[in-house]
Amino acid sequence: xxxxxQHPSTLSVQEGDSAVIKCTxxxxxxxxxxxxxxxxxxxxxxxxxIRSNVGEKKDQRIAVTLNKTAKHxxxxxxxxxxxxxxxxxxxxxxxxxxxxxxxxxxLTIIP
Amino acid sequence: xxxxxxxxxxxxxxxxxxMTLQCAQDMNHEYMSWYRQDPGMGLRLIHYSVGxxxxxxxxxxxxxxxxxxxxxxxxxxxxxxxxxxxxxYFCASSYSGEPGWEAFFGQGTRxxxx
Numbered sequence: 001x002x003x004x005x006q007h008p009s010t011l012s013v014q015e016g017d018s019a020v021i022k023c024t025x026x027x028x029x030x031x032x033x034x035x036x037x038x039x040x041x042x043x044x045x046x047x048x049x050i051r052s053n054v055g056e057k058k059d060q061r062i063a064v065t066l067n068k069t070a071k072h073x074x075x076x077x078x079x080x081x082x083x084x085x086x087x088x089x090x091x092x093x094x095x096x097x098x099x100x101x102x103x104x105x106x107l108t109i110i111p
Numbered sequence: 112x113x114x115x116x117x118x119x120x121x122x123x124x125x126x127x128x129x130m131t132l133q134c135a136q137d138m139n140h141e142y143m144s145w146y147r148q149d150p151g152m153g154l155r156l157i158h159y160s161v162g163x164x165x166x167x168x169x170x171x172x173x174x175x176x177x178x179x180x181x182x183x184x185x186x187x188x189x190x191x192x193x194x195x196x197x198x199x200y201f202c203a204s205s206y207s208g209e210p211g212w213e214a215f216f217g218q219g220t221r222x223x224x225x
Contacts, residue, residue: 032211051210
């Protein structure tokens, strides 16, 4: 089955700086890669996603890049703000209905 | 529009007890799933359903049963609770199981087995 590895597990960034979270996947059949944000005590919520036929996607301060050859994808957050503090999960869908999640990155924005 | 609703929010069980975690969605989604969230392990798929009457196992199905008699409801049953099942459980639904459809999560159930 699909295996998704996520790094780093924790990340602290000064407010205003950029944050990058990286994920690798194992199944070359994976074709959909969403990112979820989970604030403390809340449910995970989708923040951005990318399909395998696209190399990069942006939504305001958030961007995701995908390298199909290397089987890795990354989340980029620019101009970080205190409300960006949360746990972020990457996921991959191995061409079927199952989503496999990474182990999460706890992002802390330092004021 | 309530989205995905889970009950209860908190539960404490004794080892060996059984219980059912409820999940209901009002978005007419075909695909529903159950995950457990443990520290450092992300979200792991327990069981999922691609439509009423159809269920299948995920990554960690042992100790759990599911059924899908209606489109709206997808209960998760613990037959004989064990301390290893202490976790936060999330139900999720999406319009389709096809890649690219957003998964909407319930608010979670925090289960402690003593």
